[in-house]
Amino acid sequence: MENLLRLGDDALILGHRLSEWCGHAPTLEVDLALANIGLDLLGQAQFFLGLAGDADALAYRRDAFEFKNCLLVEQPNGDFARTIARQFFFSAWQEILFRHLAAGDDKNIAAIAAKAGKEVTYHARFAAEWLVRLGDGTEESRRRMTDGMDWCWRFVDELFADDNASLRPEWDARVDAVLAEAGLPRPAKVRGITGGRDGKHTEHLGHILADMQFLQRAYPDAVW
């Protein structure tokens, strides 16, 4: 149950964050891409939360301390470079995680991971390509990409807490390869911030929920 909430909440919250870009992205193509990635994540959330219980009730009726998503996904979009840093760190992690889950003992989780893993490959590639383009672009784009990674870096350790520690070497290798292509150094070591998995969130999650849950809170059980 706890694990399903973590998987489902990661997807739900990041999917919502990406939906905030809709109509605001730098180009039409990027707008489509971010909305599509958000949609894939929303689908994942439906699957995982549907296994945990009533997906709608879990999404719309829980308070912030009951959400078990990692802190990385609730961070504000910032500029496009920060969004790309967050997406690459997350999607590269999810790609590795889902490969393990797809081979795991829980048949229901394995089915979702196998299905969604194919989509996540597209997400990670999209983010990696932009990371390289911005990092290897102009002085301005390089500065922004560096700032974006620096902002997100302190939330990375949480991805590898508990059972997920074994995923780290593969993730490090993937990140290092993309950073090398982008000509960017690895962000400086920082003390990781954790807590999301225990329901202790940054202030940003409450603001997301205020927006996302408003209608169901104001008009309980309202249907389309």
Next chain:
Amino acid sequence: MLADEIFSLLAQVPDPEIPVISLTELGIVREVREGATPEVVITPTYSGCPASLVIQQSIRAALDEAGLGHVGIRTELSPAWTTDWISAPGREKLLAYGIAPPETAEGRLKRLDEAPAICPQCRSPNTREISRFGSTPCKALWRCLDCAEPFDRFKCL
């Protein structure tokens, strides 16, 4: 046989997003389980595909109309849907409709990345990807460098 009847019924139900191809040609109707409570087993294309609900409603409507209201609809994720399940006639129809069909797994294995799409308008292979994410989750946006037409390409999954 109930299964045959239902398959030929669903072969007439169009995909809501790409109405030139049917649900069976798209490969999302997995099987029909016969028994006391028969079931149609379907599988989604993309996790978040907004058409999933409409597809279920279309199947329900087709079953009701054929007097098969007792047949259930079940969604199963495993094994995960792949574009390789789009039938050969389905691929022809996509191309005629202006959507470059996805490569098959066989073609894909030989390369790290997808080969250029064939332009559905002029059939030139001189094409370029504009965006890997297009008008629906299952499509990418491409452009023909010969006839200059932009077109959708069904993404390999």
